[in-house]
Amino acid sequence: MRFMYKNKQKIINFYCFALYALYALFTLTILGYGVYFLEELSFSYIEIGLTIGLSALISSIIQPLIGMLVDIKQYSWKEVLIILSIIMLISSLLIFIAPNSLLILLFGLMIIILGCIYPFLNQGIFYYEHYGIKTNFGVSRGFGSLTYAIFAIIVGFTIINNNIMIINVYSLMTSILMLIIVYLLPFYGNINTKNTNTKKKFKNNVLTKYPSFTLIFISMCLFMIFHSIFMGYMINIFENVGGNVSDISIANSIIGFIEIIPMFLFTKLLKKVSAKKLFIIASIFYVIRSIVILNAQDTMGIYLSIILHIFTYPIIIPATVHFTNEIIPQEDKNEGQAFMGSTITIGIIFANLIGGNILQIYNVNLLLISLVIISILGCIFALSSLLYKD
Incomplete structure (x- = not known):
């Protein structure tokens, strides 16, 4: 009986690792190579x-x-x-045959679905914990980072010698595999709680009910804006200190690999420090990192800030997921994880608005100053959450 339980636990964990690896592949093909994919299909930068x-x-x-x-x-x-x-599978299939006017809409739909998948992956991880099956979000997310780092190179090489649609082939295969794995994952029924409110109203959301969560949510939005600006405009940041396109490839590889260490060790960190405190520590390192970027005189300064990435993004991602799971009651967990998951897409939106306009009207130096301001604000909101008991 004990052997069967351990075997079931290993299988479920393997599926969870695979799901996050597949989600990383989606992120790579849809967002990582999205601009390049649409550009090669003759769409303008404005349309993209x-x-x-x-x-x-x-x-x-x-x-x-x-x-x-x-x-x-x-x-x-x-x-x-x-x-x-x-929906992702059907969209990726239709992209092969759709005219350009519909193709870009289908691609947009895939971006929407990509964002919606993430919070429910997180909820699935903690679902099994309720039934006594130990899962590990940090390791699962770490497998995602490892997959991203490896396939960033693989996809890059396959694009060189193939039609641009090879990117969508990866998306198609990923959606098929994800569908299969989700189907294979065991389900033991919805978690019932005595406090479940079936008369819950849409106006009574988690942001109005849990002040500590709200402050962490705002802080997370700001840090995701920071992350998206840095990742999206990395070429401009490197060129500002004498770097070039080759630095981007090196930087992306470093970022992918260094994320693995803290995510794999996150469960052990949680035994010593709470999720909220880990988030606050990471927020302080975001401020330090932004100052290092602002004062960088050459590419080594930017690479130093990338090394500091190990104390920021791969800490706050699992920290917010664990924090949400810990303080939000069962009847609001899906909504809480969805709100926290939406911070990534909120970051993308404001990063493009802020970064694009600053570079269009002003210069990179002002963009770097904005990173310092954003990180300081994020840290202030994180520290303010200490005023409330979870």
């Missing part, structure tokens, strides 16, 4: 920017609404992931 920005905006609005609907109607995270995987 509008598509990505509007899709991210729609996704950030839809995510909490889906989370609230799931909590109200008592749908399962598994049902939602199956539906979202099917």
